[in-house]
Amino acid sequence: MNKPDIPRIRLFFLFYVQRCCAALAWVSLAIVTYVTLGPLQQRPHAFSSAALERLAAFAFLGFMFLIAYPRRLALVCSLVLGSAGLLEFLQTLTPDRHGRLIDAFEKIVGGSVGIFAASVVLHFLNRDQNWPGTSDQ
Numbered sequence: 001m002n003k004p005d006i007p008r009i010r011l012f013f014l015f016y017v018q019r020c021c022a023a024l025a026w027v028s029l030a031i032v033t034y035v036t037l038g039p040l041q042q043r044p045h046a047f048s049s050a051a052l053e054r055l056a057a058f059a060f061l062g063f064m065f066l067i068a069y070p071r072r073l074a075l076v077c078s079l080v081l082g083s084a085g086l087l088e089f090l091q092t093l094t095p096d097r098h099g100r101l102i103d104a105f106e107k108i109v110g111g112s113v114g115i116f117a118a119s120v121v122l123h124f125l126n127r128d129q130n131w132p133g134t135s136d137q
Contacts, residue, residue, distance in 0.1 A: 022068035025061060029083065032057050036087045040096050054103060055110035058084055062114025070122050073115075080111040 035043055035057075047053050058080065065076045084107035091099035 018068050018070070021064045025064035025068050028057075028061055028064060029079075032061065033083075033087060037090055037094060037097070051103075051106050054106045055113070058107045058110030059114035059117070062111040062116075063118045064114075066115050066118035066122070070118075073119070076115060080115060081108050084108045084111055 045053070047056070061083075062076070062080045065080055066073070069076055085104050088099040088101075088104035088107065091097040091103075
């Protein structure tokens with residue numbers, strides 16, 4: 001058979017890691033949506049700063065979505081950055097929340113940082129065909 005010799009770690013990454021990241025990304029987006037639009041009393045507090053929470057949440061979303069869908073940069077940017085703006089707009093429609101432009105900006109910056117970090121990781125993973133432990137000897 002003339003199948004290309006793909007290292008096992010690359011197959012593991014392509015099959016398992018990307019699928020796990022996709023599931024984690026979609027679940028995380030659902031959680032972020034609930035936390036953003038849900039009752040203020042049920043909002044968890046992970047950091048002392050709400051701005052840092054927004055930035056970290058969307059950085060995580062951007063990272064996970066690009067790892068899950070590495071060849072769909074435009075879709076990932078639209079989804080992550082668009083959801084940041086859309087969720088902030090939808091907050092203006094809820095009675096106990098308020099959408100602010102600075103909050104949307106923080107979410108967009110966080111999503112951009114996560115997407116950039118994932119693109120750097122993917123670049124270095126794809127740079128060399130010889131991954132550690134996969135020599136042709």
